[in-house]
Amino acid sequence: MPATRTYGMDQDVYPWSPIITRPVLRWPDNARVALAVVVNLEHWDWEVPSNTPLAVSPLGGPEGLWSGNQPDFPDIGGYGNHEYGNRVGIFRILAVLDKYGITPTLALDKAIADHYPFLIQEGQRRGAEFIAHGLSRRRIIHIGMSEDEERQYIRDSIAAVERATGRRPVGWSGPDFQETPHTPHLLAAEGIRYVCDWGNDEQPYKMTPKTGELYALGVHASLDDNYIHLHGRRTINEVNLLWREWFDGLYADGATTGRLMVLHLHPWIMGQPWRIRHLDEVLGHITAHAGVWKATGRAIIDWFKAQTA
16 A cells, blocks of 8 residues: 655655555566657757746756856757757667667657657658657746646647647656646646656556546656766766666566666767667667567556556
């Protein structure tokens, strides 16, 4: 049974549940580990409107030197890094995923959905799942938003993905993993069925929004290339080893009950020529094991819901 909640313990959007007390989770064909690869296709604004809050969390910032909360000059460097990912790096990542038969889950922000139809087509050609990813990488959900402002932000993001892909997304990944206390409830009310922001488990779990339904498909910080490699200052060789050994640990524990591994990639990072071989090695290591289910976020949540309903 979930523990008794006290002030400051977790949040009010899911029940606390120790993994050793849950029913055994079985993936398709009795796989030990479900593997999802989320690739972030995101636009870095060269400039942002005055008074726009910018990321300052350990996952994303601070971005640089400020006059107040704004950069002293247009951030062409940050823009160029991210645009490199959309022009070059993404194709290296997609090629590696193709090599191992992995269908990507592509997180699109509104700017990408609106202006990069070629990238949408590349995803559709592979049968990718598209999920919503906010407005842009530098325009994040923040606590200064009213509930109505945040609701409109979410609606605009979802609508852009639906226009671009022809299908309404059911998944959400917040830029910089940012949320407010309203976010899970607003997402569920708009038809989002799973969210990637809560990296606190090795299985999906059901959340408790006020309306609708919502599941967590969490991204652990150590499985996000931006956090662990750039902000966490782990070398790429360390990341390579960490990801392989993370999988090995899940695989061992998955003999008892199914586990989940969500790699969270950014083309401007892992799509560079000196890093891509490390992704290749990691995925080669993982897929060499029997009992790995390679799936999109939606497929994992659909299966989990069916097993635990």
